[in-house]
Amino acid sequence: MDESLIITETERNQDWRAELRKTLKNKNRTAIPRVKMPEVDPQIRNKSFIEVNDGLSEDIAIREAQRCLDCVDPTCITGCPVGINIPKFIKKIESKDFAGAIKTLKETNVLPAVCGRVCPQEVQCEKQCFYTQKLKKQPVAIGYLERFAADYERKNGLTSTPEISESNGIKVAIVGSGPAGLTCACDLAKMGYDITVFEALHEIGGVLKYGIPEFRLPNEIIDFEINQLKKIGIKFIPNFIVGKTISFDDLKAQGFVSFFVGSGAGLPNFMNIPGENFVGIFSSNEYLTRVNLMGAAKPDYDTPVISGKNVAVIGGGNTAMDSVRTAKRLGAERAMIIYRRSKEEMPARVEEVKHAEEEGIEFFMLSNPIQYFADDKGRVKQMKVQKMILGEPDASGRRRPVPQEGSEYIVDVDTVVVSVGVSPNPLIAQVLKDINISKWGTIVVDEHKMQSSIEDIFAGGDIVRGGATVILAMGDGRKAAAAMHEYIQQKVKQIF
Amino acid sequence: MNKIIDKEFFSSNVFKLVIEAPEIAKARKAGHFVIVRIGDKGERIPLTITAADPLNGTIILVIQCVGVTSKKLSLLEIGDFITDVAGPLGHATHIENVGTLLAAGGGVGVAPMLPIVEAMKKAGNRVITILAARTKDLIILEEQIKQYSDELHIWTDDGTYGNKGLVTQGMEEIIQKEKINQAVIIGPAVMMKYASLVTKKHNIPSIASLNTIMVDGTGMCGACRVSVDGKTKFVCVDGPEFDAHKVDFDEMLFRLNAYSEQEKIAYEQYLKQ
């Protein structure tokens, strides 16, 4: 049997858990309806960057925790990319051991305050919940509870310092301070390694800071978590572009024995349609970076942003939702989503789509821009949109959107945000001539060890997957840390 | 945080800063730039590295006051710190012995041109340099660039220094007199547009160093995108130098002016304080 399964079973059989299960019959547990997350009123929140979800109070969190049946076979764990011991942390909440809950979370998840907010639980843990699978009811609100525990720690200054092995003085370099890099750094630091995280931007956090808006993930939460990492000795060096500021060889000469590349999928994809370079047409990266990272929405910050009255955001993922909801907050009268496929196929988190609808975002499905027009100053003023229909499934089983001839129409727009997808940052592949990269520019790695074709270089997150989620990046960081540890120890043995 | 080691004004609004940046100084080649930010609320702007001293770990930036951030930089003193300096960014200039090089620099474009001229001279080229600006006060780095030029011609729109006229006139005169193998053109976008039309007419291969708006400078946002030969390129990672005859300067001019209203208002407000 898998080691982790044995542990979860053993822990489930502990006295406190068994006692807790007896305090409420299962039929009473399942009668409790799923908690509704308190949210700021849509018409208020769509004019400010205040966080939309208020979070659960203690009583409500405990109530929700009671719904969890503490299954013999916790299928929820199989849905979690980093294998959090979900029943354990939930039962800790139920028994009012909030400190214990956050400690449990941090055993496998470095950033629970982040994941509780941004994970697509509906396709991960909550999808595998017994309620969803067998009872055909709404699952336990695992994400809300994870957030509750993390917020509790932060607000009450609990900060549990994890156990750290004795320092071994071996230097490891982490390239990129996004979720993959932070997770790898934390795991290796706990094992006693001397960790330095190099970040190209001036702020630490990668996409967490520049990509995800304040109203979903406040920056102060990320800063709190980063401070925890600094406390365990991890060094952060911003404004440092590995491959430009310094070469990998020079870093090796400085004593770094292994590298984790978590440089992300920061390259924005454009659609290559006529007029796409007009003023007022942005990549979602630029638009969000100006607002989230550079404070463009705040009057006392120097960086400006162009965001007009009629804003169209092209795409249907989380980034598109973030962009269109930001546009609304910046004063758009019409904030529109233009998406090529149908609503059911939108890759965005269900909650984000719901929040967007409540905030007054207009959704145009099966629609595709084909050209932009500008005024005499080169500022976009209109776009031509073509309607699509879903065709028959092709060989891959997917119904493809097919353009409808003659369905073109004109929409007035003064700002467009292109949010159709991102590609890996090409810099690392350019400077490491021998590294194996895929046709899409991602670094090819062994899927278990996250090791690249260069033995001392490991990689994870979007640089390996293309644009994906925070939690998958974190899972990669964990795998890589374990494999790097093994690799380094072998090398050390060879030397002595 | 990067400390300012030295500062000097070349004219009322063009100045030089020598900044501590050991890693950047070591990695820097001609053509590279840095992204600079002052204060937590500051914006990120690109500035070409005019020179670097790897031994002392310093880089030199030559800056013209055109807006809030450049003005803030001009008010910093020796011993002050710049909050963020990141680099070196962009591709280094391709240096080669081509024969005779015509270097046309407009206004503060001379600052990024200086390292290129120096490197090309050292590579064995014959270098003919034109410095052009609206008026005498905006002609900078004359002594420094003279060192690396076989011929130096100065043109001002108002005739207050050197020849009276536009850079394009100066270029035509030189091209009539001798065979030019390659041109490098750096300056305001309008100047680069018309200067490259001159070299295109005479079939002289030309490089322009583009000065678009940037936010991150590392290729992740696309604010700096330009059309080169019909393809979209990012100045920060594909440039900053491109084949001058293939750049869509008109599109670049539109994009450069995207924030001109906001920038003007912000600058006026800042100067009032």
Added chain:
Amino acid sequence: MINFNSIDDVLNFAIAEEQAAIDLYTLLAEKAVNPAVRKTFEDFIQEETRHRDKLTQMKEGKKFTLQPSEVQEMKISDYTLAIKPSPDMTYADALLYAMNKEKAAFKLYTHLAARTKAPELKKIFLLLAQEESNHKLHFEIEYDDHVLNED
């Protein structure tokens, strides 16, 4: 305008077009900087060679029973800027280029089919058009899945 007097004329023309494509892709494969892009062009060469060989076999009298069923059109290529191939192009650009090329070939054969009166010639052109369209769809699906992954 070329006049076709016989099926052989048609097939010779098509074979020459396919050969031109093979030559172009061979050149691009040689120059490609990214090994994965090079592999893509090499795959294109194989497919165009198959086309060329199919046409040659057709010419030598072997009968084919392929039914020209309708092929779904996605038309992403109709609305993207035509790009010129270059050795340093990305895979995404290579796909766009191939889409445009195949679209042009498809249009050519469809156009010829419409103008031809002889039913046998018409059928051959429609067959060729369908082949090119299949090819284009293949590239469009790749582009759709990887570049426009959030659209």
